[in-house]
Amino acid sequence: MSWRDKWNRNRERGREEGFTLIEVLAAIVILSIVSLVLTSYFTNALSYSKSNQNKTIMVNLARNALFYMEKQDFEKLELYFRGKPGSGAQPQIIGHPAIQAAGCVPLTPTVSCSVYSTAVSDVTTLAKVLNPTINNVNYHIDIEYQSSLHQGMIGSSDPVEQATAEFLLPVRIKVKDSGKGGTNVKETVVEGYITDEKIR
Numbered sequence: 001m002s003w004r005d006k007w008n009r010n011r012e013r014g015r016e017e018g019f020t021l022i023e024v025l026a027a028i029v030i031l032s033i034v035s036l037v038l039t040s041y042f043t044n045a046l047s048y049s050k051s052n053q054n055k056t057i058m059v060n061l062a063r064n065a066l067f068y069m070e071k072q073d074f075e076k077l078e079l080y081f082r083g084k085p086g087s088g089a090q091p092q093i094i095g096h097p098a099i100q101a102a103g104c105v106p107l108t109p110t111v112s113c114s115v116y117s118t119a120v121s122d123v124t125t126l127a128k129v130l131n132p133t134i135n136n137v138n139y140h141i142d143i144e145y146q147s148s149l150h151q152g153m154i155g156s157s158d159p160v161e162q163a164t165a166e167f168l169l170p171v172r173i174k175v176k177d178s179g180k181g182g183t184n185v186k187e188t189v190v191e192g193y194i195t196d197e198k199i200r
Contacts, residue, residue, distance in 0.1 A: 055188055057134055058175040062190035065141045065173050068129045072120050074169075074196040080119035081145035081169060097147070101130040101140035138178040146170040146191070167196040 019027075069077065083095030096119075104113030104127045113123045113130075120126045130141045153165035171194055176187045 051186075054137075054177065054186060057137075058139065058177065058186070058188035059190060061132060061134075061139055061141060062173040062175050062188065063192075065129055065143060065175075066171070066190070066192045066194070068125070069120075069143060069171070069194050072194075074167075074194065077119050077194060078169060080116075082147075082150075095145070095147075098142055098144040099126075099130070100142045102142075104130050140176045140178070142174045142176075144172045144174065146172055164199070167199045169194040 079093060080099075081095050081097075084093040099116055099119065103115055104123065113127055116126060117123050130143075132139050132141075149170045150165065150168075153161050153168070153170070156162050156165070171192060173190045173192065174187060175190070179186070
């Protein structure tokens with residue numbers, strides 16, 4: 001027979017309800033596993049988002065470099081990239097395959113990219129375009145002339161492509177980030193055309 005005290009508490013101890021130690025430990029293990037999976041998911045999502053942000057920045061920097069090159073004198077750029085065959089008293093001018101960020105580093109107070117002064121009007125601005133810093137990350141941009149593509153356009157059987165080839169310089173723009181301590185360097189490549197003002 002059970003009896004109750006004045007506070008109405010049951011004195012029978014045979015049917016106590018609650019969680020056992022094993023049940024509590026099992027719940028903690030399950031909660032830990034779920035937490036690890038969710039943490040891993042959010043870490044991967046954050047990493048993916050950061051990677052996409054970096055890629056977007058690099059594509060925009062490549063477009064900026066292409067836009068800058070389009071604002072330069074087309075004939076100077078064409079002479080720089082393609083060169084000029086010699087004829088009579090005129091010597092042959094050898095073309096260059098690229099304008100590279102490593103050859104145009106902004107220094108204080110001068111810029112060491114005078115080699116590109118025949119191609120662009122302002123080497124100081126070129127140095128900043130080829131070596132920008134965004135969000136404390138240094139980027140390096142190389143502009144490569146696509147000679148084989150251009151020769152294919154010039155020798156094309158399509159008269160429209162052949163006619164427009166003299167007003168276009170196909171380029172490949174490579175943007176690299178500096179990475180952290182020289183490791184984990186990422187690269188983005190954008191292809192485009194430097195167009196002559198006559199057809200813009």
